[in-house]
Amino acid sequence: MSDMDAENSEREGGAKLWGGRFTSGGAGTNALMESFNASIRFDRRMWREDIQGSKAYATAISKVGVITPDECEQIQAGLDRVAADWEQDRFDILQSDEDIHTANERKLREYIGQVALKLHTGRSRNDQVSTDMRLWVRQRVAELRGYLVEFIGVCRKRAEEEIDVLMPGYTHLQRAQVVRWSHWVLSFAWPMKRYVEQLDEIAARVNVMSLGSGAIAGNAFGVDREALAEDLGFNGVTENSMDATGDRDFVAEFLMWSSLVMARLSKWAEDLLLFSSKEFNFVAIADQYSTGSSLMPQKKNADSLELIRGKAGRVFGHSCGFLMTLKGLPSTYCKDLQEDKEMLFDGMDTMHAIVQIASGVLATLTVDSEKMSSALSPDMLATDLAYYLVRKGVPFRDAHSLSGSAVALAEKSAIALSSLTVEQLKTISEVFEDDVRSVWNYTSSTEQYSSTGGTSRRAVQEQVDKLAAWLTSPAPR
Numbered sequence: 354m355s356d357m358d359a360e361n362s363e364r365e366g367g368a369k370l371w372g373g374r375f376t377s378g379g380a381g382t383n384a385l386m387e388s389f390n391a392s393i394r395f396d397r398r399m400w401r402e403d404i405q406g407s408k409a410y411a412t413a414i415s416k417v418g419v420i421t422p423d424e425c426e427q428i429q430a431g432l433d434r435v436a437a438d439w440e441q442d443r444f445d446i447l448q449s450d451e452d453i454h455t456a457n458e459r460k461l462r463e464y465i466g467q468v469a470l471k472l473h474t475g476r477s478r479n480d481q482v483s484t485d486m487r488l489w490v491r492q493r494v495a496e497l498r499g500y501l502v503e504f505i506g507v508c509r510k511r512a513e514e515e516i517d518v519l520m521p522g523y524t525h526l527q528r529a530q531v532v533r534w535s536h537w538v539l540s541f542a543w544p545m546k547r548y549v550e551q552l553d554e555i556a557a558r559v560n561v562m563s564l565g566s567g568a569i570a571g572n573a574f575g576v577d578r579e580a581l582a583e584d585l586g587f588n589g590v591t592e593n594s595m596d597a598t599g600d601r602d603f604v605a606e607f608l609m610w611s612s613l614v615m616a617r618l619s620k621w622a623e624d625l626l627l628f629s630s631k632e633f634n635f636v637a638i639a640d641q642y643s644t645g646s647s648l649m650p651q652k653k654n655a656d657s658l659e660l661i662r663g664k665a666g667r668v669f670g671h672s673c674g675f676l677m678t679l680k681g682l683p684s685t686y687c688k689d690l691q692e693d694k695e696m697l698f699d700g701m702d703t704m705h706a707i708v709q710i711a712s713g714v715l716a717t718l719t720v721d722s723e724k725m726s727s728a729l730s731p732d733m734l735a736t737d738l739a740y741y742l743v744r745k746g747v748p749f750r751d752a753h754s755l756s757g758s759a760v761a762l763a764e765k766s767a768i769a770l771s772s773l774t775v776e777q778l779k780t781i782s783e784v785f786e787d788d789v790r791s792v793w794n795y796t797s798s799t800e801q802y803s804s805t806g807g808t809s810r811r812a813v814q815e816q817v818d819k820l821a822a823w824l825t826s827p828a829p830r
């Protein structure tokens with residue numbers, strides 16, 4: 354057995370990266386404490402980012418002469434072998450592999466020996482883990498952005514194709530005014546566009562490199578952080594090492610942003626669940642996004658939508674939970690920060706799944722335009738009746754009250770508002786004339802709302818066109 358092998362086996366027996374000041378190299382850690390402390394179970398997901406950061410860091414320290422070009426090459430080649438192990442799912446995780454950083458360094462040492470011990474010069478797991486996380490989030494956020502854009506694309510497509518479908522619009526869940534189905538669809542595209550813009554801002558703050566901050570004080574070996582950042586594709590470097598090592602705002606921001614998106618999507622899901630119930634029957638959720646009941650053969654449940662609504666709670670939980678972790682921490686790194694990962698990973702996985710499922714549900718549902726239009730009722734035109742009077746010079750407050758009287762009269766006579774004769778209406782106001790008949794038309798009702806943002810055909814088409822233009826604009830880098 355060579356000296357190095359002996360050292361390795363000692364490490365396998367439980368000696369730690371940080372074991373120098375401990376009795377038997379830290380091998381005596383309480384067994385429960387060892388697993389309690391370890392993050393390898395979940396942070397192994399960042400193996401790729403950890404290796405990417407290490408390779409770039411090796412180059413950076415070779416440029417300042419900490420390692421020779423030859424040593425740098427050995428480290429690079431060794432790290433490639435470690436990466437291949439992960440890639441091919443043959444990385445043997447040891448009990449003493451506390452976290453992904455420790456595991457990769459241990460493996461590197463097995464492959465290239467003593468040279469591996471130079472890689473960590475001037476670096477700390479504090480700046481390393483933050484860098485890994487930033488790289489990891491950067492990649493997943495870019496993918497997530499794509500899914501959000503896809504959702505907006507589905508909204509745009511449906512809105513354009515089904516622009517002539519009318520439906521009741523609800524406030525307080527009561528029939529309010531006639532709107533276009535497309536207008537409802539797009540009422541979710543716009544917030545999603547805002548979320549994409551917010552995500553772009555978050556992504557810009559994520560894409561700042563913290564490597565070179567060391568444990569707290571900075572880098573003592575003159576590493577060119579700007580060059581290192583460029584090498585890793587970051588847009589810049591953090592400006593203060595004490596800030597950088599303890600900062601997880603980018604994680605909190607992502608989770609808070611996710612909460613906002615989920616609050617929106619759970620509302621969207623709830624609307625569709627209502628619209629797809631037998632009582633409404635406005636839409637049918639495709640079989641591929643529904644499940645059945647083990648007892649009631651007739652059942653088809655929109656579990657996709659229920660899970661979107663339900664998982665909002667989980668995401669809010671991560672967001673609040675992580676803020677609780679951050680609250681009251683002293684500045685710079687504390688082990689509490691290791692709690693960031695499970696909440697972030699699960700939050701990210703949930704968001705990835707949900708946005709894709711939402712696009713799928715929306716792309717495949719079918720609309721029953723007959724059912725939607727047969728749910729329209731003349732009372733929804735009471736506002737139009739008031740506007741009719743306004744157009745004849747009646748002040749709106751008076752018109753509102755006169756129209757209200759017409760509603761009451763119709764209700765008292767047990768007839769539809771639109772069935773009131775001109776004579777009956779004249780008992781309410783002399784201003785009513787024969788042309789009041791023109792009010793009783795749902796399509797022309799929507800056509801009044803032609804100002805930007807309204808539900809007229811033209812105004813909705815304008816939304817579609819604006820979104821289409823935005824959809825072709827490239828993502829910021």
Ligand code: ARG
Pocket residue numbers: 392396452478479482686688690691
């Ligand atoms: N596993 C740790 C984490 O996720 C890595 C950083 C450890 N740093 C330390 N000083 N113990 O936060």
